[in-house]
Amino acid sequence: MTAQSDWNFLTSVAENYERNLVPIIFAPWADELVETACLRQGDRVLDVACGTGIVARIAARKLGGTGSVTGLDVSAPMIMVARATALTEGLAVEWREASAVELPFPEATFDVVLCQSGLQFFPDRPASLREMHRVLEPAGGRLILSVWGPIERSRGFAVAADALARHIGPEAAGPITSGAFGLSDADELRALVSDANFKNITVRASVKSLRYRRLTSLYSVTSPFRRWAAQSAKRVRVHAPRCLLK
Numbered sequence: 001m002t003a004q005s006d007w008n009f010l011t012s013v014a015e016n017y018e019r020n021l022v023p024i025i026f027a028p029w030a031d032e033l034v035e036t037a038c039l040r041q042g043d044r045v046l047d048v049a050c051g052t053g054i055v056a057r058i059a060a061r062k063l064g065g066t067g068s069v070t071g072l073d074v075s076a077p078m079i080m081v082a083r084a085t086a087l088t089e090g091l092a093v094e095w096r097e098a099s100a101v102e103l104p105f106p107e108a109t110f111d112v113v114l115c116q117s118g119l120q121f122f123p124d125r126p127a128s129l130r131e132m133h134r135v136l137e138p139a140g141g142r143l144i145l146s147v148w149g150p151i152e153r154s155r156g157f158a159v160a161a162d163a164l165a166r167h168i169g170p171e172a173a174g175p176i177t178s179g180a181f182g183l184s185d186a187d188e189l190r191a192l193v194s195d196a197n198f199k200n201i202t203v204r205a206s207v208k209s210l211r212y213r214r215l216t217s218l219y220s221v222t223s224p225f226r227r228w229a230a231q232s233a234k235r236v237r238v239h240a241p242r243c244l245l246k
Helices: 011-037 054-063 076-088 125-135 155-167 170-180 186-195
Strands: 044-048 068-073 094-099 112-116 140-147 199-206 209-214 217-222 226-232
Touching: 011 054, 011 076, 011 112, 011 140, 044 054, 044 125, 054 068, 054 076, 054 112, 068 076, 076 094, 112 125, 125 186, 140 186, 155 170, 186 199
Parallel strands: 044 068, 044 112, 068 094, 112 140
Antiparallel strands: 140 226, 199 226, 209 217
């Protein structure tokens, strides 16, 4: 699936996503994404393509009741599960069902925009980035993105894609190679973010070994993400937060 509109999951799929994929894959990366954002008390945070809300929930815990956190996703079932999960955890998060291509917020609404593993699926990536820039505070607004790195660095996915291509055909591997891994080129990513008028762009590769449990055995799949940290360009601060310069 390459367009954000394709991610209109049934509720049961969203529930399975939260139960089975979030703890193994998305929660470890969400912790690092939020840590990179260097959230400060009172920050207004937007999580774009929030899915079932793991990034937004971690951000809300980090802020400790100060500021505000909003999670946005195009999928109603994902938002439904996100809302229920946050309520169970006693976290105050506002949830909005909308497209990243047309964010339903005024200019300068947020201090921080987060987006974990979503940009590669948006139907119009440049427009989505321009929207993220528009809703950021001009004085020091921060955008933190993560996308999947080269598939060659994720051995499990690479083997799966190769098997599909050899036994079924190249088109069968497309949802893997051009889906989750569709923005793995660092130069392409940097150009996209720069064209949206962001400045002080830092890209950092990060690798984790993720452990998947199956019946009687465990196996690891290395899944690298490109980490993007960009500062709003309307009024560039002289000193970016230290953690964005790593």
